[in-house]
Amino acid sequence: MNAELPHVLIVGCGFGGLEATKVLDGAPVRVTLIDRSNHHLFQPLLYQVATAGLSAPAIAAPIRHMRRHQRNLTVLMAEVEHIDKAQRRVRLSDGQELGYDHLIVAAGATHSYFGNDQWQDHAPGLKTLADAFKLRARLLSAFERAETLPDEASRAPWLNFIVIGGGPTGVEMAGTLAEIARHTLRDEFRRIDPSRAQVLLIEGSDRVLAAFKPAQSAQARAQLERLGVQVRVNCRVVGIDEHGVDLQTADGGRERIASRTKVWAAGVAASPLARTLDVPLDRAGRVVVDEHMNIPGHPEVFVVGDMAAAQSLEKDGSRKPVPGVSPGAKQAGRHAAKQILARMNGRSERPFRYMDYGSLATIGRKAAVADLGTVQFSGLSAWLFWLFVHVYFLIGFRNRVRVFADWAWAYFTFQRHARIVVEPQTPHDPPDVF
């Protein structure tokens, strides 16, 4: 590549970083894409890996393989530790530094425990494949553990599953867990009855899927309950330890629930890389960006996706926050890359406008809700629509065929083919339970 060409550095290969990279294919720039992992992850299906419905390679693909034909692109598997916007350089965790002419930061979000980081070990969240494997091992091992124990009292905490947070991830985890307990594991145990496992979904506000219309939240809740999930709203988690969860209800009452397996789906915070930019952040640690995804005073630095607090300029002139969903990240990544090319030609794009194609959330077998703006629907039709959209947007032909085949198999057999515990989870399993 011609070292004279402007250098565009992209940090993170989620939906935002990947779209920006694609826009720059063939453009007169050198592109470097840096990610901590070697793969792009189709995060909307990550809960399927955590719940043993899909294997990891079905929803992930090596970045350099996906983009091998893009001749102006260099992919580096490395971690960016610091951004020096004055010197236009980033520092990697191994000490190397890279300069840039244009920078797109798309490092995503991580879990937030709202200052209670000690909860993390007891209630892992779900952002990466490593998280999904850890959750899969814990969920499956809990049933295994219960089967080894001598009496009802010692088994009970292993058959109580608590999902914290009633957003899309919490709803799909709870619904799928209930399906596993009631259908997938049927007839496979001798001492316990997996269908008697309890799945509890805890939500702090007054309804699940708060981003949807209230009627749809009610439908989602009804579908969850039909699948066997107990839904608790207006209920805050005030403590989590190895043996259970402490709840506080709206009237101030306290309750303790024994459970050995907790899933955190309650809070996200922007990547800590945001702080190294030294610009204003919102409460979730996201970088406040302008109508071109730029930070103040630096038209060469863009922040997109879950790391950014961005506004969409609507047709009526109003501004609406861009939601933290994959279409938002994709559109913002595309905008940033186009704006770089426009500026190289002395032009500018129009201010960013988010195209809202609607919202979808899956709940479980034959259960989902869809809000396409003008039309809302739920149940089987929404579930089929959800399946179609997710297979359609998945990475590459091969993964589409595979996921479609896996889902067809699972639908008819109630089986989940990836019920493999790669590394037995023992740390949360001390001898004192006996």
Add this chain to the structure above:
Amino acid sequence: MNAELPHVLIVGCGFGGLEATKVLDGAPVRVTLIDRSNHHLFQPLLYQVATAGLSAPAIAAPIRHMRRHQRNLTVLMAEVEHIDKAQRRVRLSDGQELGYDHLIVAAGATHSYFGNDQWQDHAPGLKTLADAFKLRARLLSAFERAETLPDEASRAPWLNFIVIGGGPTGVEMAGTLAEIARHTLRDEFRRIDPSRAQVLLIEGSDRVLAAFKPAQSAQARAQLERLGVQVRVNCRVVGIDEHGVDLQTADGGRERIASRTKVWAAGVAASPLARTLDVPLDRAGRVVVDEHMNIPGHPEVFVVGDMAAAQSLEKDGSRKPVPGVSPGAKQAGRHAAKQILARMNGRSERPFRYMDYGSLATIGRKAAVADLGTVQFSGLSAWLFWLFVHVYFLIGFRNRVRVFADWAWAYFTFQRHARIVVEPQTPHDPPDVF
């Protein structure tokens, strides 16, 4: 189940334990099968998971799902820590104890570093899915690491791969690694040329695949070299650290080879559980068993598979050691279970005779050797035969279809679909390489 029935306890669900379990299906016994993991692993294809050709669920299946229809069977995911043959009890790692009337110990083997346990971190072996994931991450990350480095000198040790041990595992790992470097990764890197990576196979004896006839060892070596592997025989490893390997040649000469990625395929030792039986062991720590796989003085205790040093009574009255391969473990497991049932009826099986159907070893694309006793062949025909046999013996229809499809895809595209690093490997990657 009727608690009055004799209790058969089986430890380990590899090939030996699984076959024994199947024989006891429907018999008037209670069977308990204990394994540390939740899955039966088709170990002959484990190297495919380590080299990103297959995902883990393709070669593993949940034990309790596989045997869900066996009503006299209870499956427990637990670790047996000690066997008390006088009291006829085993102790689990969580402190629980289980009694038995008949015991089949089939806990397999682990790596042996011949007293150099400090080599383990630098040169991991390949026995479990966790091992395979660790190796996969190291192999793929080595190319990634080289791509991030600024100059040839710092990259070289990351592009040297050393496989230690020229048995079946070492040969298939080396051959596949060479294929990855030369074909799979082609055109995907910008700073390095993966096809210039060196793959070195080190063997202490004078030929690879020593269990085969010398002419076949020579064919295997020629095929390895055609794939791009450098083979070094009569060469012992005398030191392994983070940065390389120290070799000693037959003439006593020493050599140091820089390499950041080493694979251990040189030695196995029986599971340490063997020692708790307090009976004679051979040099590899295997339990010396009689013609019914029993330990001395305890006709109710059987040891089968890689944990046992067993003899086969041949037709001519001679005795031959049973080889440590999956047909050996399967036949021994079957024999032990049949002998339990025979003794319950006051009879006995005939002494164990190993049925040798031949030996197969794969080397890489279109390369393998086969020895079916009366006929030997190698190359493409042996490779196709190897493919057929391994798909045939794989667990269940679903996995067969999947592996067949994956291999067909890989054959035509040269791609390996599971090139996913789940957890970036950083421990072997300190800052001092810069």
